[in-house]
Amino acid sequence: MDAATTANMLQTMQDQAGIPSHPLIFQILMVFTWIPHILFVNISLGAALVGLYAFTKRQDPNWQLLSEAMTKVAKVGVSLLVVLGVAPLLFTQTIYDPSWYASNVLSAAWVIGFIFTLTIGYLAWFTFYLKNHGAQAPGWIFWLGVFGLAMFLLDGFIMHVLAYQGLHPEKWLSWYTPGGHVDMSGTAIHAFELPRWGFFMAMSLTIFGAFLIAYGDYFKVRADRAPAYLDFARALGAKIAITGALLQVVLLLWWLIDVPAQVHVWTHPMTWLLAAYLFVLLAAFWLARSNNAGQGYRLLAMSIGMAALVSIFREVLRMAYLHPFNYDILNYKVLWDIPSFALFLFTIVVVGGLMGGFIITLVYKAGRVQGPYEADATVTKLGNGSLASTAIWVVVFIGTGIWIWLRNNG
Numbered sequence: 001m002d003a004a005t006t007a008n009m010l011q012t013m014q015d016q017a018g019i020p021s022h023p024l025i026f027q028i029l030m031v032f033t034w035i036p037h038i039l040f041v042n043i044s045l046g047a048a049l050v051g052l053y054a055f056t057k058r059q060d061p062n063w064q065l066l067s068e069a070m071t072k073v074a075k076v077g078v079s080l081l082v083v084l085g086v087a088p089l090l091f092t093q094t095i096y097d098p099s100w101y102a103s104n105v106l107s108a109a110w111v112i113g114f115i116f117t118l119t120i121g122y123l124a125w126f127t128f129y130l131k132n133h134g135a136q137a138p139g140w141i142f143w144l145g146v147f148g149l150a151m152f153l154l155d156g157f158i159m160h161v162l163a164y165q166g167l168h169p170e171k172w173l174s175w176y177t178p179g180g181h182v183d184m185s186g187t188a189i190h191a192f193e194l195p196r197w198g199f200f201m202a203m204s205l206t207i208f209g210a211f212l213i214a215y216g217d218y219f220k221v222r223a224d225r226a227p228a229y230l231d232f233a234r235a236l237g238a239k240i241a242i243t244g245a246l247l248q249v250v251l252l253l254w255w256l257i258d259v260p261a262q263v264h265v266w267t268h269p270m271t272w273l274l275a276a277y278l279f280v281l282l283a284a285f286w287l288a289r290s291n292n293a294g295q296g297y298r299l300l301a302m303s304i305g306m307a308a309l310v311s312i313f314r315e316v317l318r319m320a321y322l323h324p325f326n327y328d329i330l331n332y333k334v335l336w337d338i339p340s341f342a343l344f345l346f347t348i349v350v351v352g353g354l355m356g357g358f359i360i361t362l363v364y365k366a367g368r369v370q371g372p373y374e375a376d377a378t379v380t381k382l383g384n385g386s387l388a389s390t391a392i393w394v395v396v397f398i399g400t401g402i403w404i405w406l407r408n409n410g
């Protein structure tokens with residue numbers, strides 16, 4: 001399909017009802033809410049891989065402890081990555097609805113399969129977690145864990161296909177009508193980009209490696225975690241992170257080579273910023289490879305910075321891919337809806353901030369105490385604040401509904 005027809009098609013596929021506030025707000029939210037999603041994807045995949053590898057060496061007490069701990073990290077991580085995937089999903093389907101829905105419909109069977117594979121993968125991982133206790137844990141559960149991880153990797157691949165197919169609107173019609181016949185089965189995977197998917201997988205090693213170093217620092221105040229075990233975890237974390245960052249550099253290069261020339265990715269400053277940052281991160285891990293006690297939080301923060309750059313880079317790339325088809329989110333029709341936007345902001349900033357702050361602070365502090373944990377004044381204040389803001393939210397939400405209903409029916 002030529003560029004002008006494709007541009008027309010994209011415009012027609014946008015929601016004719018428009019969006020309720022400035023598109024830039026949705027774009028910023030999309031980029032920044034995707035960061036926590038990918039961080040938990042990365043931590044979970046890394047923890048699952050290392051948890052399984054450590055399981056095969058469980059006769060050694062350090063590996064056995066690590067296997068149990070990382071199995072648990074992946075169990076919690078997957079539940080968080082799913083929850084945290086919802087926000088960017090809402091934003092991407094608001095400003096990039098033609099891409100997201102076309103891609104989903106073209107591979108609909110895979111989208112539906114995604115739910116099932118994620119569910120059975122998680123059930124398998126959960127069973128592995130329930131049985132993975134002590135050096136005497138039965139060997140067969142390893143395969144349950146392998147199955148769980150394989151499903152998570154497949155799901156990451158499906159997510160990648162959905163994002164990637166959306167970048168090629170000029171091909172949608174030919175994918176929909178192969179050989180001139182309409183194919184409504186949705187069973188095909190029409191396009192994928194191995195280096196791009198591989199980059200996100202390698203990123204799992206980097207982020208997880210940093211997480212493991214921080215894990216070693218975090219538990220140093222607990223008497224039931226031997227210093228030798230924490231040193232072991234930190235040293236392993238550094239090795240994993242260095243491998244991941246190196247792989248990321250190589251895969252980024254392959255990815256850039258694979259991007260079509262008309263996208264002009266090589267001349268974009270974000271490309272070079274990301275590449276330079278990866279080298280800085282690699283150097284930071286390398287310098288901290290032998291003696292990294294107390295550096296975990298700094299390295300983790302630097303790695304989160306890398307995830308933020310990756311998120312911006314993904315968006316820059318999407319804008320460049322869609323540019324030849326005149327797709328610019330700034331042209332999206334806006335029908336301002338101030339009350340719902342205000343409620344949305346209140347929800348995300350006040351309720352979300354307090355609730356998120358409360359949970360993160362509580363978990364952080366409780367984990368550093370052996371045995372029962374008693375909340376201090378800060379945690380209590382945050383807890384009360386999040387409860388109060390939720391109560392106000394419910395009253396405002398239901399109250400607005402009743403008010404509108406009365407106004408329309410009065």
Ligand code: HEM
Binds near residue numbers: 089092152157
């Ligand atoms: C084990 C499960 C999952 C894995 C491993 C995973 C992994 C990924 C990866 C690697 C990407 C980047 C793809 C690319 O840019 O090429 C991605 C994007 C994304 N994921 Fe996930 N994901 C998972 C589950 C979910 C779930 C359950 C949701 C929603 C509730 C979700 C929402 C998203 C969204 C919205 C994007 C961005 C799509 C876009 O930019 O158009 N993910 N995910």
